[in-house]
Amino acid sequence: MSQYVSRLAGTLAAPPRLRLPGHHRRPRRVAMLSVHTSPLHQPGTGDAGGMNVYIVELARRLAAIGVEVEIFTRATTGGLPSAVELAPGVLVRHVDAGPYEGLAKEDLPAQLCAFTHGVMQAWAGHRPGHYDLVHSHYWLSGHVGWLAAERWGVPLVHAMHTMAKVKNAALADGDTPEPAARVIGETQIVEAADRLIANTAEEAGELVRHYGARPAKVAVVHPGVNLDRFRVADGRSAARARLGLPRDAVIPLFAGRIQPLKAPDVLLRAVALLLEEDPSLRSGIVVPIVGGPSGSGLSKPEGLQKLAAGLGIADVVQFRPPVAQDRLADWFRAASVLVMPSHSESFGLVAIEAQAAGTPVVAASVGGLPVAVRDGTTGFLVPGHDPADYARALRRFVDDPHLTARMGGAAAAHARGFGWDTAASATADVYTAAMHEYRRRVRSHHG
Numbered sequence: 001m002s003q004y005v006s007r008l009a010g011t012l013a014a015p016p017r018l019r020l021p022g023h024h025r026r027p028r029r030v031a032m033l034s035v036h037t038s039p040l041h042q043p044g045t046g047d048a049g050g051m052n053v054y055i056v057e058l059a060r061r062l063a064a065i066g067v068e069v070e071i072f073t074r075a076t077t078g079g080l081p082s083a084v085e086l087a088p089g090v091l092v093r094h095v096d097a098g099p100y101e102g103l104a105k106e107d108l109p110a111q112l113c114a115f116t117h118g119v120m121q122a123w124a125g126h127r128p129g130h131y132d133l134v135h136s137h138y139w140l141s142g143h144v145g146w147l148a149a150e151r152w153g154v155p156l157v158h159a160m161h162t163m164a165k166v167k168n169a170a171l172a173d174g175d176t177p178e179p180a181a182r183v184i185g186e187t188q189i190v191e192a193a194d195r196l197i198a199n200t201a202e203e204a205g206e207l208v209r210h211y212g213a214r215p216a217k218v219a220v221v222h223p224g225v226n227l228d229r230f231r232v233a234d235g236r237s238a239a240r241a242r243l244g245l246p247r248d249a250v251i252p253l254f255a256g257r258i259q260p261l262k263a264p265d266v267l268l269r270a271v272a273l274l275l276e277e278d279p280s281l282r283s284g285i286v287v288p289i290v291g292g293p294s295g296s297g298l299s300k301p302e303g304l305q306k307l308a309a310g311l312g313i314a315d316v317v318q319f320r321p322p323v324a325q326d327r328l329a330d331w332f333r334a335a336s337v338l339v340m341p342s343h344s345e346s347f348g349l350v351a352i353e354a355q356a357a358g359t360p361v362v363a364a365s366v367g368g369l370p371v372a373v374r375d376g377t378t379g380f381l382v383p384g385h386d387p388a389d390y391a392r393a394l395r396r397f398v399d400d401p402h403l404t405a406r407m408g409g410a411a412a413a414h415a416r417g418f419g420w421d422t423a424a425s426a427t428a429d430v431y432t433a434a435m436h437e438y439r440r441r442v443r444s445h446h447g
Contacts, residue, residue, distance in 0.1 A: 061424030063089025224420030
């Protein structure tokens with residue numbers, strides 16, 4: 001049994017290991033639901049982010065161990081084929097639900113009926129028992145999964161990824177709270193699901209505390225990282241040369257969706273403080289912001305550029321659009337440090353990706369980031385979001401030119417413990433346990 005999966009039962013401090021009956025089979029085929037964001041979309045813009053990477057990598061690895069995956073997602077462009085093979089054993093099904101473009105995530109609840117209809121149409125073309133299990137991602141998908149699982153007579157496994165109550169408790173200044181409808185929807189899904197997958201023990205505890213989840217049906221499975229793609233490779237100097245970055249500069253990197261939740265403004269304010277204290281740093285620092293506006297950040301898409309200009313640091317900040325994963329790996333390799341001042345993170349996948357590429361991380365001590373980052377060894381965890389605290393952390397990399405290399409080596413070793421193969425195997429074990437208990441419950445109900 002993998003060390004990366006545990007069950008919560010009775011106590012959150014020391015959850016027992018999940019015990020699976022040896023003779024029970026894994027599912028043959030899983031219906032995976034991702035309503036609001038397609039696994040084919042570019043991470044780092046719109047609503048595409050770590051969840052996209054999670055679904056793609058998990059589905060690929062599940063298929064590799066014999067679990068076929070069909071991913072249902074909303075069609076966002078006209079003329080898309082109804083189904084696309086993402087990898088052997090992984091099929092992406094496009095469902096027509098609402099207008100293709102211009103539909104905000106907040107408008108999607110009104111399209112869940114249409115999306116559910118599309119999922120049921122696809123299922124109707126198969127023999128009974130085509131899907132052994134439903135795995136839904138995010139609360140919108142959970143509502144479709146709840147109905148589908150009941151209709152098909154199979155268990156529902158759900159992954160929250162983020163939770164409204166947790167986000168609302170840690171809102172950035174001026175950010176928009178999650179609506180009450182989402183809180184109600186998440187509460188219903190927690191009750192309906194046969195298993196809930198949490199990224200960390202912290203997230204599992206939040207499910208229990210905030211939503212009344214039964215500890216016995218919460219499983220902790222750490223997300224993985226693509227260790228073939230995110231690796232040290234030919235090193236920092238070569239990556240900087242490919243990206244046209246100065247060889248000897250201090251390069252604090254932000255990579256992700258540009259929205260208040262991710263707090264890229266904290267990095268800019270920290271850099272402004274550094275330059276105010278030591279103007280000589282200006283010629284030796286470059287601050288790349290790699291990503292596109294998302295969520296509530298779309299209301300002010302130029303806000304970060306205006307902030308950089310207002311702080312007087314526009315000359316050292318480079319705004320770059322979202323990039324493909326291979327190119328993103330080069331950005332991670334090139335950086336002196338990845339900065340993640342997020343107000344909330346269920347795990348913080350980019351923190352592990354950067355570390356796998358040999359780069360330390362300065363991150364807010366929130367959510368799953370204390371699991372992803374070893375404070376003082378692979379980076380630094382910062383309590384709160386005071387730019388002065390981040391400036392002090394960054395100053396350590398300025399004062400010690402060898403700190404990036406030292407911490408980067410430890411970071412790469414740490415990240416090697418987070419392979420997707422391990423995560424997929426642990427997820428398959430959760431599926432198996434859910435199927436076993438579902439069948440036992442059905443038999444008991446029918447006497």
